[in-house]
Amino acid sequence: MIVLVINCGSSSLKYQVYDMSTETALADGLADRVGINNGTQAILKHRPVGKPAFEVEEPMADHTAAVKHVFAALTDPEHGVLKSLSDIAAVGHRVLHGGAKFSASVLVDDDVIQAIKECIVLGPLHNPGNLQGIQACAKALPGVPQVAVFDTAFHQTMPQHAFLYGVPWEYYVEHNIRRYGFHGTSHRYVTLKATQWLRDVKGIPVEDQRVVTCHLGNGASMAAVKAGKCIDTSMGLTPQEGLLMGTRAGDMDPAIVGIIMQMKGYDPQRIDTLLNKESGLLGLTGVSSDMRDVKAAALADPPNSRAVAALEVFCYRIVKYFGAYAAALGGLDAIVFTAGIGENEPMVRERTTGKLGFLGIGVDPAKNAKVDKSQDVIDISAEGTTVSTVIIPTNEELMIARDTAEIVAEKSV
Ligand code: ADP
Secondary structure, eight states: OEEEEEEEOSSOEEEEEEETTTTEEEEEEEEESTTGGGGTTOEEEEEETTSOOEEEOOOOOSHHHHHHHHHHHHTOTTTOSOSOGGGEEEEEEEESOOTTTOSSOEEOOHHHHHHHHHGGGTSTTTHHHHHHHHHHHHHHSTTOOEEEEETTGGGGGOOHHHHOOSSOHHHHHHHOOSOOOSOHHHHHHHHHHHHHHHHHTTOOOGGGOEEEEEEESSSEEEEEEETTEEEEESOOSSTTSSSOOSSOOOSOOTHHHHHHHHHHTOOHHHHHHHHHHSSHHHHHHSSOSSHHHHHHHHTSSSOOHHHHHHHHHHHHHHHHHHHHHHHHHTSOSEEEEEHHHHHHOHHHHHHHHTTOGGGTOOBOHHHHHSOOTTSSSEEOBOTTOSSEEEEOOOOHHHHHHHHHHHHHHHHHO
């Protein structure tokens, strides 16, 4: 079964094609600057496996236009990986916000589209683009089943005491103001791997497992997972809560919002941009949102003091959540690092675990420095520690493709 995975941002469209008989990726790519200046600066980068990559610079006024170019690339005689579009058996879409309506992936129908629309108020930056992607594919591939995979779904098992904010009850009941959590597809993917590994290698039954998963990319979040189910996570109603991120502030006193708005005369949109796009590593350092640049600036001679401070804040927040989640879980069996920083940055893993010996956590300096990427689950724990520290490379696209193939197979039984 050939499954196309689509991840539509507000001005981008990422895609990946899988042959699910072997779970191998055939191609991936990115259409960027879609709809910006009427799409006149749009560019499609297509990377077929085993063939040379190529780029198309054509106007893409909206996601429907971008999808057309993606399909042309996929079936191109020279660079394509499909004989025809009819090879595509199903399309899986990443959807940011499913509110409290979706605790698992679903086959898209009119009711699902309506529910995604209703969640636009909770995910105004992403859900409209996600919907456009679904609608563009429905138009281009009539009759081909489409599946929505929600970033929020994995966290729907959070108990009420973890998801309620301390605002008046009616805001929760009438306006759905509560914590939802994000990066759920990634947390679920690494949880599945960690769960199997803890059972098979460490002999811990799934029902007893206590795991903290750390998705540390440009966006960053942590989840407390008990018996394979999420019981808490660091992001909230929106992806702005929790850890310090590339450009997001994360946890802060909510009164700051009103104070800055008054001080600077900002409207809600401007303050949202400040806290979402101009804060975090970028805002603190003034150098970059990218951890590689921040680290280079912090380690330069002389060191950039703002970069040093930003790194300390970034790591300290993670340490605090480890403590919080160890308490929430009643102890720990494993911590999992994943995503760009989690998988690739030994210094962050070292600094976030270095002082947690009292919890039974510790990494082996040699294993941490030179990660053996041939494994699915890379154990970097120090000798004698009681909590396993592992790196598990995430694969959200594969998770979406698996959900899509499974749901479509169930439907056709
Ligand atoms: P997203 O998917 O959220 O855009 P990623 O998971 O790709 O983000 O993570 C991006 C972050 O990972 C950036 O801060 C980047 O610096 C960091 N990163 C990626 N590769 C490396 C690497 N080899 N070493 C250190 N940091 C890395």
